[in-house]
Amino acid sequence: MENQLPAMPDVIAQVPLNNYVLLASILFIIGIAGVLIRRNAIIMLMSIELMLNAVNLLLVAFSSYRSDPNGQIFVFFIMAVAAAEVAVGLAIIVMIYRNIRSIDISLLDKLRG
């Protein structure tokens, strides 16, 4: 990881770093809002993916501005892990669908107290 990225292209530098951060934060908050508002398990899953992608964007932006490849490598890890997570998540959702013929999480509140 010692090798440095080539110098940052001007086209990226035209937008200040703060704007990337702001965009990523807004995406992240949209993701959170999605998880909070929706009751459909798949949509919630998608919202979580949105949160992760916001993080990816943030990492890439930082990585470029710092000319450091580590952040972009991390993004690959996140993508791979997210894929595994989605696979497991979908499997769980399918399992539930088989049992109760629905994927509305508001139906799942038998465990409480």
Added chain:
Amino acid sequence: MYPIISLSVTGLLTLFLGFSENKKIVFPASIAFLLIALATAFIDWNAPGFYFNDMLQVNNTSIVFWAILIISAILIMGFSEGFERFEFAQPAEYFAIVQFSLVGAIMMVSFKNLIMLFLGIEILSVAMYVLTGADKRNIRGNEAALKYFLMGAFATGILLFGMAMFYGATGTFNIGSGVFIGGDNSFFLWIGCTFMLIGMLFKVAAAPFHLWTPDVYEGAPTIFTAYMSTIVKTAGFVALFKVLSTTFSGLQDFWWIMIAVLVTLSLMIGNIGAVSQNSFKRLMAYSSISHAGFMLLALLGDHENALGSIMFYSVVYTLATISAFGVLMVVSKERIEKGRVYEQNDLFKGLAQNNGFLATVLIIAMLSLAGIPLTGGFWGKFFVFRDAASSGLFWVIIMAVLMSAIAIYYYFKPVLLSMSKKTSLESITINPLAKFIFAITTFGTIVLGIFPWILRSLF
């Protein structure tokens, strides 16, 4: 480093064993694989070093934790003998997943780079999502799995956001050097620190990020509940300690008060919530929240002692928890109601009369969890209080002591029930391996209660 390789390979091997006609071979083979991993852990003993591009740090401390994790896994998996009888079980897959999840736990206790921390947490968590839902037909298990998954993934998102911010502030994922507030990037650092800590506190079930714990503990198959409450917790706390004591040690003023408040909250919610629980597993879940509070207390002390205290606490907590859940597993299989094993507290009614051995195991486990002297749990709490006292956190300690008093109430509920005259059970069969495990956990609890220094003086 070697157990990571060993467990990855043997995990795959276990999957292939699942193809064989003779399902009985999977269990002994898996235990053998875990033992091999335990043996390989000690290859690096007294040979500290860095691996994988300096992303993993191995030293004797981390090897001790590897050993704790692997031994706990062996002890818990010992209860799955005869697992193939259950229709829901695909033994090979579960044993493989257990081995993979241990890889994650091992990465969590020896990471040197946040990428490794993230991978470790995710490997362990994703495996736990699967294991929680292992009982596919059981709707409660399904619900638990989905809850755990959604909230876990959400927490992962927060953790990652924190890591990204941390990267933005420092330009590195290494946790070697401390970071300090000051300069332009301090805002990112603050956000990063907060979010990372929240993500990890979720994994160790500290209040107010504990809400998944009771539901998931109750819904998951008991054996994996035991796994979750011991291995995930131990690994999580070591990871928290590593982050707080290295990179964030310069930010102590910043996170210190936050952790102190969370300790108080965890202790209150855990102990007060447990008071009214009828389900033994829910009771243990709330107890696990309160124990998270106690272990967090150690993080507030000076770092010289904290790791030793956390190590000791996780060992005694693990021993007692395995005993408690083990007894639950052994006893509850004798009483099936509505096609499900019965897991309420009054399952233990008359246990002492029915089977004195199991009752003794249960009682000693409960005494240890409650922190009664002459059990390991007492010293666990003692060390933690001592650490906290060294940092002058007396209001938190007073809170903790008050809450331990409440804890005695609910820990004694199963104890008293087991002493009662009437019994609802017929004879209970215990297989020899389970008996052996009980002997180890109970003996360990007592020995650590009398000679705590044999373990505490390791580091």
Added chain:
Amino acid sequence: MSLIALIPLFPLIGFLINGLGYKKIPKAIVAPVGIGAALLSFITTVLVYFQFKADGQTIIQPLFDWITVGGLNISFAFQIDQLSIIMLFIITGVGTLIHLYSKGYMSHDEGYGKFFAYLNLFLFSMLLLVMGANYLIMFIGWEGVGLCSYLLIGFWNKRSDFGDAARKAFIMNRVGDLGFLIGIFLIIRQFGTLEYLSVFEQAQGLEMGNISIMFITFCLFIGAMGKSAQIPLFTWLPDAMAGPTPVSALIHAATMVTSGIYMVVRSNVLYTLSPDTLEFIAWIGTLTALLAASIALFQNDIKKVLAYSTVSQLGYMFIGLGVMAYTSGFFHVITHAFFKALLFLGAGSVIHAMSDEQDISKMGGLWSKIKITAATFLIGTIAISGLPPFAGFFSKDEILAHVFEHNKAMWALAMVGSFMTAFYMFRLFFLTFTGKFRGTKEQEDHLHESPSSMTIPLIVLAGLSIVGGFIGFPEIFHLPHALADFLSPLYDGSRAVNPEFGLVHLSHSTEWMLMGFSVLLAAVALGVAWFIYVKKETQPADPSQLGGIKKVLADKYYLDEAYQIAFVKPVEKASQFFYSTIDKKAIDRVVEGTGDLTSLLNRLSTKLQTGSTGFYILVMSIAVAAILILNMGTEIADQFFSIFNAQTK
């Protein structure tokens, strides 16, 4: 493991075997295990003695680090030096003999296995007490022997008054133990350690009369008062005679009750630093010696007489310590262990022969029936009375000489006590063994000498009572005082802090005179007792028919009754008050209130647990937001404003 650790290990193993296997182990094995454990311990002690003697250096044998709290580090270690080696010899030697004796004495008892288990446990605790290298281990042994004493006094637990006696012993000891414990805490506070070596080394740097040392020594001495039965905590010891006789011999005469003396000698540096405490000890000792001796004058129970005599002799030991004659006090511990164990075992043999009769008014003329017992008992009687050349003479005379030098009034009182001692002992002897038999016909027919397992210990102890005093000849005999030479290194610290220590100012003629006087007094007492009980054949009176001063003495100065009124009754009253008013009306309210509050909070906290995932995530998000705002609300606002400001520009 080294030899030293084996010494207490053997009795522990014996205890575990007999204790865990109680009722399962056949009777034929119980006694060999119990006796064997004691004997092996004794043999190991002999071996350790030779190891120690080779260079005479104190041996510290650490086993493991035990407690580390803050700066305080207490290791589990044993210390072998002059003092502990002598105690080891007494404990394991006399202990072995008494174990052997018990084999015969307890042979008909159903709790045979239990008895040997307790005896072994007692040996173990007592060995810990004297072998520990710090005050904490001493305290563990201290508590352990107290527990064993309690268990063994109440050994025949079917009789409730025996149980009461056991409780009395335990509670009185607890009062003393509290003092001991406070003393230990004060030592930690003063010296920061409990290890003997470092405590005494630090103490040598202190001034004479240091006030905190005075408190420490005083508190420790309160512990000794309880354990060694001194005023005011002595009334438990006579009651403790409810236990089997071997127990009285081992625990309540030879070993446990002398642990207070051991403790003072062990801490001699501290006590030398505190002359006030020493003066107090000397007076307590004097009063106890006198009081107990006077009570013993008119007791009719053979064991009670011996018990009061023990209390009185312990008083003499404390007088010796109080006048800084540590060696003399300890010398008396040794000789007393021999002759008092002998007397108790002899009494046990008499009781055995008399079919469990303890009242001497029912005895008489036993000399011809049980010759060995009678002869050995006579030796013991002479030894305790202080007639030369038996053991008691040397040790008592040495104490009295030091007392004379220290304080003439105290010496006079001690001499009175000494006279009474000789009188009541010979009274006991004459009433038991001479004259006509006063018991029932059945008892007379049943009279028999005890089995050899009981007589052998008697003979051995009688031999020791004769020659035991020769380890410490008075200076005027121009023979070496072997004991003083041996113990001398123990007092290096005391010599360092008090240059006066160990100097004798008495002229030889005075010493001869003192010695002659005390022998004469003992001989007169012997004569008086002979005149009253043999010549005139006075019968021991029934205590209820005595009058005047005799009645007061026979009723033990009404001390038990006084304690009952002064302590027991008020405590009962107070406890009644605390129960009905404070506990019921105040504390219970608070406790119930706590419970109500907890369940209220519980309902609130479980309300959070709705079971809805969406709600959980909402709570989490709110918590995150709250943490962010509380931690750095202003920074977030600043940051956002700066970003927007940058945009608008």
